[in-house]
Amino acid sequence: MVTPINDLHGWDPGSMVKGERLMRCKLASVHRLLDLYGWTQLPNTCLTVRNAFGHILIHFSLSPSLRSLQVKVNILGEVVEKGSTALGVDLSAFALHSAVYSARPDIRCLLHLHTPATAAVSAMKCGLLLLSHEALLVGDVAYYDYNGVMEEEEDRVELQKSLGPTCKVLVLRNHGIVALGESVEEAFYTIYHIQTACQIQVAALCSAGGEQNLIMLDRSVHRPVATGTVGWAGSTFGPMHKSRLGEHEFEALMRTLDNLWQKAEEIMQGSGWAIKIENPNQFVPLFTNPQEVLETRNKIREQNRQDMKTAGPRSQVLASVITDNSPPTPEAVGPPSAPEPETPNPFNKLTDRELEEYREEVQRKQDGTR
Template structure:
């Protein structure tokens, strides 16, 4: 259930980048910061966040070994484009952003490992949602039980070995999430998705969470899925082709993410999202 605050007493705008920061970080990094901060706010409003835990990271443009990550201690409604930290994959802080908060070692270990082992991923999104944790603890492997499965592709799995914060934890995690998979069930822990862009990783997570919720709502966490209810590989592949044909001229996930970003902007959160020309035209036609 989305939790958009239509009567918020105080709005912390998402795009708080100052002219000085814009000059320091450059246009491309600022663009990535705005999109990533928007993803954090949307993660909260869909109810997927876990107080101050969980992370969404994006590779800093032009720096393969640097990532943007949330300051450890802020709630997802407090994360902005300007206060995201920039760290390298060795754990060094490159830029604190506008706060003094540190980054979390667990988040660093998980995300730096995957950004290092998966150069194809520009964004990694990891959450501890209720439905996601329930499925990760109850199901050995996901079966195709609803249309949302079409978007998940090759699903990977990682067994729980305790908190992931040591160097030796990096290799097993990286091994269990090989390319081209963009969907990872972290057993007894939560969900993780990756994508070339923030929008792609977020949209895949939306469908993964929808699949988890389907398991919860149908009771399939407690009983085997009837054979006749499992979608065939042929049906999934043909449906995926159909989804691709219905997409207008944007990268995967942009249509969906833009629609959600517009919801935030309507409520005054000022995302600074770099909308497509279609969205810009629509927004212009509905200005007061």
């Protein structure tokens, strides 16, 4: 059974700020997308988003993709709102997110992945190579020797120095990758392309047999334009509005989730009205005009009687096209010619005795005797 993400019906705590409901939905939707792509790694997948008041929402990977199960904490990891879950906060894992949020006030969302491809690239001395279009899209990449915990202040300072003021991708050596974004859409856009770039790099290194056999892209020459970059966009039914990075792709993925939910709902509950079958010919929905049903039935019967059924409308795209090797018409071929006479049978004038002598002679020749 597919549980709806928007499950905050009748639950509105006083600590929820403006826009937090939508933010919770987006964060839960991202987790459902990661699970759909197979990128979740038990408790190691950590997703967080920061609201306008500086509080951080944490989504647990072991819980269902529901926005009511997200825990709200402050920058120190102290719980502000537990939601509907009884799970606690892993402060050792949250310390990494806390350090990034403290150093980068422009960042609103962090996505932390440990997939085999990202973990493999994080363990390579060469780091992320510019082998693909996706590797160029992610921009600058920062590297940090992560030991699993960040209890000391020196570790936090070193992380903040490695990250810098503008980098949106952080590679944790021998651990995984963290994608940063000014919105949930941008963070997922970055993590999607970094995951694809890592998969391409792992496959290319295995196939080519080493970095020396690969062709690298030059960032100064190849300048891909990110789809959905910040700009002005309009819609058919609305005014011009500012479009952010990853917004269009995220909206398309939300439609995909809606379609999957509708399909699952139809499988579980079915669709349509319940109809009581009283006779073999009663397959008509309720509240239908009987006269229209009768006319439609008569038309179908008339088509069957006169053999008027076709395979459907024919395409008129190639109606005026004349091919050179079209088959000749019957008028050009002309009337069929008379069949050629058959060769007469040489045994028609032989008697039965002569036929028997002929068979014996053939048999002797086959046996090798005269």
